Ligand SMILES: *[C@@H]1O[C@H](CO)[C@@H](O)[C@H](O)[C@H]1NC(C)=O
Ligand SMILES: *[C@@H]1O[C@H](CO)[C@@H](O)[C@H](O)[C@H]1NC(C)=O
Ligand SMILES: *[C@@H]1O[C@H](CO)[C@@H](O)[C@H](O)[C@H]1NC(C)=O
Ligand SMILES: *[C@@H]1O[C@H](CO)[C@@H](O)[C@H](O)[C@H]1NC(C)=O
Ligand SMILES: *[C@@H]1O[C@H](CO)[C@@H](O)[C@H](O)[C@H]1NC(C)=O
């Protein structure tokens with residue numbers, strides 16, 4: 001099977017980087033492309049339609065899938081890989097689930113796009129092509145949904161086993177819980193059991209000596225190669241969280257925010273504006289929470305004799321002002337069940353619907369996507385009905401350039417190969433023809449005017 005495929009693609013590829021455009025112009029292909037672009041454009045315009053259900057569980061999932069067949073698009077961004085064979089499935093990363101997003105233009109998002117507050121398509125940044133899932137296929141059901149990025153690569157499955165739908169950062173939270181248990185036992189005069197004793201000792205060891213696998217540098221400064229010089233624990237009292245934990249030099253790291261609801265989810269979901277209510281939402285640094293499992297710096301104080309670390313994040317993470325312009329906001333609570341899809345989308349618009357200080361005139365911030373977990377099984381023939389190529393990604397003023405400006409470095413997008421646009425188009429066509437069984441490839445415009453005119457998708461590669 002693989003051998004045969006290799007031969008045919010090789011034959012095509014031999015002549016073919018330049019003939020992509022010719023193939024696209026063949027009458028059948030052009031008609032199929034136009035029909036798909038038209039269909040996607042119609043679905044993209046959602047207007048005042050809302051998903052509203054009283055069902056739960058599987059019933060809600062099925063209803064949402066049906067609703068999505070005519071309302072918006074369920075998409076996942078990825079980068080083609082391989083040449084001349086392009087290997088499917090196209091995925092963002094190797095994870096136990098597909099990280100997808102729902103995009104669609106509602107009455108409210110249209111206003112915000114018009115005002116340059118929302119980006120016309122709120123797509124995950126780094127993928128150059130998008131897979132449009134075929135929501136008629138049961139494998140494309142929404143397993144869970146978050147209003148923003150949910151750091152799904154660091155999440156457990158939920159109680160039903162749905163991948164990336166459960167808790168974030170279980171290890172860090174657990175070690176904090178253990179430390180608290182240990183301290184409680186000591187205080188109550190009980191001898192802490194071996195599990196607690198071990199957990200706390202391990203934690204302390206990493207705190208002082210570091211843990212390379214977690215990029216934890218360790219505060220004691222002890223160096224095995226100069227073991228006789230000893231350590232320097234006097235320097236631990238005011239260690240900054242950056243010195244304690246991370247080594248990335250991306251300036252965006254200190255502006256990476258996260259939110260955590262402070263009230264029960266039922267109450268939280270009643271009003272999307274709760275994301276701005278300090279009695280209902282705690283804002284803070286995502287890297288600090290991800291490493292320490294808490295924003296309470298006094299958590300380990302009884303053990304250490306001083307706060308865990310000095311949070312030196314940009315203060316904008318505390319009030320959400322860096323959602324605007326810099327990195328995305330991470331949702332730290334468990335992702336929501338499909339029946340809460342609409343509330344999650346409303347929260348997304350609330351989170352990113354503020355005017356952005358410090359961005360170039362007429363430019364919206366880019367990281368505004370929502371995150372939806374979908375089964376990996378959707379990523380085969382029958383699960384994907386179209387591929388779109390972002391037509392302005394690489395050009396001057398394109399997404400890549402904006403990303404680099406907004407993040408202060410190109411680190412997040414990785415190195416861009418020569419003739420990246422050519423390769424992306426070739427890759428999209430190869431995947432569509434071979435791996436996904438002959439589906440159309442269309443182009444997606446990121447231009448505000450196109451989105452407002454309901455003409456996001458089309459068949460012309462020209463930006
Ligand atoms: C949802 O649908 C029910 C029944 O059709 C309706 O009464 C209710 O107002 C709707 N809720 C929203 C938020 O649209
Ligand atoms: C040790 O103590 C903790 C807290 O009291 C408890 O949750 C845990 O089950 C205990 N473990 C064992 C092995 O006894
Ligand atoms: C850990 O540090 C290395 C370089 O020392 C860096 O490449 C990597 O991105 C860091 N990982 C995390 C999770 O910060
Ligand atoms: C120990 O740390 C303190 C504070 O960072 C520093 O001033 C001092 O030079 C260090 N001493 C040694 C021996 O490294
Ligand atoms: C830590 O900071 C506090 C407050 O700024 C200061 O009083 C203290 O001397 C510092 N400790 C060390 C070891 O630098």
Ligand SMILES: *[C@@H]1O[C@H](CO)[C@@H](O)[C@H](O)[C@H]1NC(C)=O
Nearest residue numbers: 180296297298299300301302
């Ligand atoms: C922070 O942690 C300390 C020590 O565990 C605790 O006493 C305090 O109540 C916590 N503060 C908050 C705001 O949770």
Ligand SMILES: *[C@@H]1O[C@H](CO)[C@@H](O)[C@H](O)[C@H]1NC(C)=O
Nearest residue numbers: 134136137138381382383385
């Ligand atoms: C979409 O899924 C349905 C149901 O599984 C299937 O019949 C149909 O062929 C699929 N469409 C594409 C383009 O694969």
